[in-house]
Amino acid sequence: MPQTANTPTEFNKKAAWNALWALVIGFFMILLDTTIVHTAMPAIMEDLDSDISSILWINSAYLLTFAVPLLVTGRLGDRFGPRNIYLLGMVIFTIASLWSGLSTSLASLILARAVQGLGAALISPQSMTMITRLFPYAHRGAAMGVWGAVAGIASLVGPIAGGLLVDSAGWEWIFFINIPIAVVSIAMVLKFVPKLKPQAHSFDWIGVALSAIGMFSLVYGIQEGDATNWEPFIGPISAWHLIIFGILMMALFVWWQSKTKAEPLVPLRLFTVRNFSLANIAITFMGLAIATISLPMVFFLQEVRGLTPTESALMISPMAVVGIIMAPMIGKHINKFNPRTFALPGFFLMGGGTIAYALMMHADIPLWLLLIPSAIQGFGSAMIWPSLSLAATRDLTAVDAGAGSGIYNTTRQIGSVLGSALIAFMMDSRITAQIGELNQPADQSAIFEATSVGLGQALMLPGIVALAAIFSVLFFKSHPSERKLRG
Numbered sequence: 001m002p003q004t005a006n007t008p009t010e011f012n013k014k015a016a017w018n019a020l021w022a023l024v025i026g027f028f029m030i031l032l033d034t035t036i037v038h039t040a041m042p043a044i045m046e047d048l049d050s051d052i053s054s055i056l057w058i059n060s061a062y063l064l065t066f067a068v069p070l071l072v073t074g075r076l077g078d079r080f081g082p083r084n085i086y087l088l089g090m091v092i093f094t095i096a097s098l099w100s101g102l103s104t105s106l107a108s109l110i111l112a113r114a115v116q117g118l119g120a121a122l123i124s125p126q127s128m129t130m131i132t133r134l135f136p137y138a139h140r141g142a143a144m145g146v147w148g149a150v151a152g153i154a155s156l157v158g159p160i161a162g163g164l165l166v167d168s169a170g171w172e173w174i175f176f177i178n179i180p181i182a183v184v185s186i187a188m189v190l191k192f193v194p195k196l197k198p199q200a201h202s203f204d205w206i207g208v209a210l211s212a213i214g215m216f217s218l219v220y221g222i223q224e225g226d227a228t229n230w231e232p233f234i235g236p237i238s239a240w241h242l243i244i245f246g247i248l249m250m251a252l253f254v255w256w257q258s259k260t261k262a263e264p265l266v267p268l269r270l271f272t273v274r275n276f277s278l279a280n281i282a283i284t285f286m287g288l289a290i291a292t293i294s295l296p297m298v299f300f301l302q303e304v305r306g307l308t309p310t311e312s313a314l315m316i317s318p319m320a321v322v323g324i325i326m327a328p329m330i331g332k333h334i335n336k337f338n339p340r341t342f343a344l345p346g347f348f349l350m351g352g353g354t355i356a357y358a359l360m361m362h363a364d365i366p367l368w369l370l371l372i373p374s375a376i377q378g379f380g381s382a383m384i385w386p387s388l389s390l391a392a393t394r395d396l397t398a399v400d401a402g403a404g405s406g407i408y409n410t411t412r413q414i415g416s417v418l419g420s421a422l423i424a425f426m427m428d429s430r431i432t433a434q435i436g437e438l439n440q441p442a443d444q445s446a447i448f449e450a451t452s453v454g455l456g457q458a459l460m461l462p463g464i465v466a467l468a469a470i471f472s473v474l475f476f477k478s479h480p481s482e483r484k485l486r487g
Contacts, residue, residue, distance in 0.1 A: 013139065016134045016135055016139070017143075019192050019193045019194065020131065020146060021192070022188035022189045022191070022193050023086075023127050023189070023193065024127075024146065025181060025184060025185040025188060026090055026123050026185045027124075027127050027147070028154050028181070029093070029181045029182060030093075030123060030124065031154035031158070032154045032158050032178075033116070033120075033174075033178060034158070035159055035162070035294075036159070036162040037058065037059060037062075038059070038162070038294075038295075038298075039158070039159050039163050039166060039174075039313075040162050040165075040166050040171040040174045041058065041059075043171040044058065044171050047171065048104075048105065048106045048109070050106045054106060058106075058109060058110060058113055059113075059420070061110045061111075061113045061114040061117065062114065062116055062120075063117065063417050064216070064220060064223065065114045065115070065116075065121065066117035066120045066121050066124075067121075067215060067219050067410065067413040067414060067417055068212060069121040070121050070125060070406050070409045070410040070413060071211050071215070071265055071266060071403075071406045071407065071410055072208055072212070072265070073121050073122050073126075074129065074402040074404075074405050074407070074409070075402050075403055075406060076122070077126045077129050077402045078129070078198065078401065079203070081195060081196060081197075081198045082129045082196055082402065083130070083193050083196065084195075085122055085126050086127070086193075087186060087190075088122055089118075089119045089120065089123035090119065090123060090182055090185060090189070092115060092118060092122065093178070094119075094178065094182040094186075095115075096113070096115040096116035096118075097116060097175045097178035097179055097182070098175070098176070098179060099112035100112040100113060101172040101175035125405040125408075126402075126405075128389070128393065128401075128405040129401045129402050129405045131144070131393070132393045132396055132404075132405065133196055133401055134194075134196075137335060137394060138335060140393065141331050141332065141334035141335030141336075141386060142328070142335075143331070144334070144385070144386035145327045145328040145329070145331015145332060145334065145386045146328055147327075147331075147385065147389065149323065149327040149328050149382075153320065153324050159294075159309065159310075159313035159316075160310055160314070160317075161174075161177070162174055163309035163310040164310065166309075167310075203265075204256075204257075204260055204262050204263060207253060207256055207260065207266070210250075210256055211265060211266075213246075214246050214247075214249030214250035215250070215410075216246070217242045217243070217245045217246030217249060220242055221239045221241070221242030221243035221245075222417050222418055223420075223421055224239035225239035225240070225421055225425075253266075254268070266406075266407060270396075270400060274477055275391040275395070275476055275477060276391070276392055276395060276396075278473065279388045279392035279408070279476075280408060282343065282384075282388050282469045282472045282473050283388050283392070283411055284411045284412065284414060284415040285466065285468060285469035285472070286350075286384055286385075286412070286415065287412040287413065287414070287416040287419065288415035288416065288418055288422075288465050289350065289463075289465045289466045289469075290381075290419070291415070291417075291423070292419040292420070292459075292461055293354060293377070293459070295427070296358075296423065296456070296458045297312075297315075297316050297357065297459065298312050298316070299427065300361055300451075300455045300456075301315050301316075303451070304451055304455075305363075305367065315367065315370060315371070316374050318371050318374040318375040318378055319374045319377040319378040319381065321375075321378065322379055322381075322382065323378045323381045323382045326378070326383075327381075327382040330342060330382055330383055330386060331386045334386050334387060334390060337478075338476055338478040339390055339391035339476045340387075340473050340474060340475075340476040342383040342384075342386070343384055343387035343391070343473040343476065344474060345380075346379075346380045346381070346382070346384040347380065347384060347466050347467065347469045347470045348470060349376050349377070349380030350377055350381060350466040351462075351465075351466030351469075351470075352380075352463075352467070353373040353375075353376030353377040353379075353463075354459060354463035355459075355463035355467075356372075356373040356376070357374065357377075357459060358463055360373065360456075361452045361453065361459065362449060363449040387473070389408075391476055392408045393405075393408075419465075422461060423462075426458035426461050427455060427458040430455070430458045431454035431455065432454075433454065434453050434457075435447060435450045435451070437450070
C-alpha cells in the first residue's frame, strides 16, 4: 500500500492499539454522560423543584456548547497537538462533572453542563484525528470497529448505571462517576498516546466568528423550536428567526471559506472527495436517528407497560449487545471492501428494525417480541459506524485530519440536535392526535393504546431517516487500495 501523508512510515501495531485503548475511555465517558443524564432527569426535576421545560436545558446546554465549537476545536488539535487539546478537554470535562454533582440549583447545574459540553467538544475530534494519524488504512477498519463497540457499550451501560446510581446514591453520582473514569483516561493518555507533530496552521478568525455565530443561532433555534412547539415567529426573536439567521450566517461562512486568501477553517476541497461528502451526509442522518430512537421506546416501556428505568433499559439492550459483539468483528474486514458493502445493509437493518418496532407498539404486545427489532437495530448500527468513519477518514492527510474530524463530528452533532428537538415535537403531537380521536370519556386501556400508537408513529421518524441515508451511501466508491487489498 502506498504511503500517504497521514500514514506512519513505520506502523507500530502494539503502540497504536495501546493508544486506542487509552482514547476510547474518554470517548466512552462522553457517550456515557449523554445517556446516563436522561435517566436521572425526573429525580433532578423533583430535587431542584423545577418544571419539565426548564429541566430540559440540562441536556440542551450540553448539546449547544458541544456542537458549536467543533469546527474550531478540530483545528486547535492540528495547531497545538491533538494529545494536548484532548487532555485539556478532559480536565475541563472532569472539573465540570464535579461542579455538576455539587450543584444545588438548576441554574448552577445548567451552567456546569455547558462547561462540560465545551470539554466534550475539545475531546471528540481529537480522538478521530489520532486514530487517522496512528493507524494506516489497512489497520484502521479494526480500530473503527472497536470505536463502534465502545459506542454500543456506553448506550447499554448508561441507562442501567443511571437507574442504579439514582436509586442507590442519588442523581449527583451520575456526574461524580465521571471523575475516576477521567483520571484513568488522563493517566493512560499520558503513558500511551504519543505527542504527534503539530501542523502549522494560521487561524481564520473571521471564519471562526462566522461559524460560531451561525452554529449557535442554528442549534439554539432548533432547541427553542422544540420548547415553543415550532409556532411561527413568536415574539421579536423566535426560533424560526434564529434558524433562518443561522442558515444565512453559515452560507456566509461557506462563501468566506471559498474567498479567503488565508488558510480556511474548513478546506472546501475536502468536499470534492466523494466519500468524505457522502459520509458527512450519512452521519448527519445517523446522528438524527440515534438521538431519536430511544425516547419513544423508553417512554412506551415505562409509561404504558409500567417497567422500571432499569427494566426498560434491559428491554432495549439487545441493540447495544449485538453492536458490542458485531462491531469489532465487522471492523476487522471492513477496509477490504467498498464502504457501501456494510453501510447499505446497515442502514436498511437500522431503518427496517426501527419501523418494525414502531408498528409493534401496542399496549398488549408481548414484551419478548420487542427484543427482535432491537437486535436488528444492533446489527445495522454495528455495520454503519465503522463504515462511515472509514469512508470519511480514508483520504484525510495529516494536514487535514483535524479539520476533517471537526467537520465529521459537527455534522453528526447537528443531526443529533435536530433529532432531539424533532422527536419531542413528534411524540407530543402524535399522542395528542391519537388521544383526541377517542370517544370521550375514554377508559384507561384505550388511552394506553392511543399513547402506544402515537409513540409508534413518532418512532417512524428515525426509521424513515435511516432508510433515507441509503441514498447517500449507495454512491460510495472503492479506493484503488481497497481493490488491491481484495485482490
